[in-house]
Amino acid sequence: MYCKVENVKNVSDDIAIVWLKLPGNQKFSFLPGQYIDLLLEDGKRRSYSMANAPNDNNVIELHIKHNPGGLFTDPLFGFQNDGKVKVVEKKIFRLEGPLGTFYFRKNIKKKIIFLASGTGIGPIKAIVEGLLLDNAQYNIALFWGVRKPKDLYLTKTIENWSEQIQNFSYIPVVSEATIEDNWKGRTGFVHHALMEDYSSLEEYAVYACGSPLMVSAAFDDLTKNSQLGEKNFFSDAFTVATDAKK
Ligand SMILES: Cc1cc2nc3c(=O)[nH]c(=O)nc-3n(C[C@H](O)[C@H](O)[C@H](O)COP(=O)(O)OP(=O)(O)OC[C@H]3O[C@@H](n4cnc5c(N)ncnc54)[C@H](O)[C@@H]3O)c2cc1C
Incomplete structure (x- = not known):
């Protein structure tokens, strides 16, 4: 096409x-x-x-x-x-x-956690827009990891979601903030922030998208240490094209 x-x-x-x-x-x-x-x-x-x-x-x-x-x-x-x-x-x-197979599983009746790094927020935005079009109400937490506060380019859109979804929480996490950034929010790796906030993920499905490093570390840590069922982890890793210049 x-x-x-x-x-x-x-x-x-x-x-x-x-x-x-x-x-x-x-x-x-x-x-x-x-x-x-x-x-x-x-x-x-x-x-x-x-x-x-x-x-x-x-x-x-x-x-x-x-x-x-x-x-x-x-x-x-x-x-x-x-x-x-x-x-x-x-x-x-x-x-x-x-x-690809990264899409929302309507049949899995779990609370939802979206975990994005960088432009991995894109497909998660698509999924949330789809849920809003369906008028579906879910319990949603969104963790979005970026390097610098300036990378949080979708903040306004996400704040709008908070007004449309009853049980919605948004946790931006910055990994490389400097003093000049004056960042007062969460810092470090985005999936570590998730693990700090949730002692058990037994009742959750996690949708993770973005850098391959984040996706694979999140799978390992969440399934081994946070009681997330492997079948409740859905992901898309933005891997490098096989024909990329070396
Ligand atoms: C399923 C899937 C979905 C994707 N969706 C998105 C998306 O929505 N938004 C988005 O921005 N990207 C996305 N990507 C990544 C995208 O396809 C490209 O790989 C990326 O844009 C780089 O392309 P390029 O042609 O500029 O670099 P290339 O010419 O492919 O790479 C040039 C050089 O940079 C290295 N390199 C490439 N990518 C990276 C990286 N991320 N980190 C470090 N080194 C790297 C390569 O190894 C090579 O040496 C996705 C990838 C996959 C597999």
Whole structure:
């Protein structure tokens, strides 16, 4: 399927939101939480999670972090522009999808914990939007880990969720705050903050998304030390593409 870049917005110095318009005559159904592959030159591809729930406008939203030296994200952020993969308005890409098994399990009647690092918040935003569209009320805690307070680019959106979901708590966690940041909130690894707040996760399902290191450490620690059932851990790790430059 083809898509056209509708808009690009830099929400911080290294995070951009990209909106892609899909052809109006082709229905693109997906489950919130899933991802697409953008097909690039020479058979290369990059995966990005959809950060919105399906909508009538046939627009998908991607939250993309700059990976310095990266084939796809360098040009997006204005570096090393050979014009081949540069994401600009009206540029056409081919995409493949929807892909992946990171989506909300309605049949699992547990309280929910979302655990995101960086742009891993994107697919979690899609899932929460899906729950809101369904008018479903759940008990939800969201832990979002970033390096710096400036990386919390979705704070307003998340505060809106607090008003729409009765039992919703939001815990931003910053790992590399400096004195100049004047950060008064939680610090350290995001899954450690979760473990500090919940002595047992027996009654919970955890949806974790973002850096592969966070996802694998969270799986190990939560299932071994916090009584989280392995079958109640759902995740998507933003691994490096196999064709990435070394
Ligand atoms: C299922 C899935 C969903 C994803 N969803 C998103 C998403 O929603 N948002 C998002 O920002 N990214 C997401 N990613 C990551 C994304 O696909 C790319 O890997 C990332 O954007 C880097 O692409 P690039 O072309 O800029 O860098 P590449 O050209 O792939 O990499 C260039 C160099 O950087 C290294 N590198 C690449 N990524 C990293 C990294 N994270 N940390 C350290 N070194 C790295 C590579 O090993 C290589 O040496 C997802 C990945 C997967 C598998």
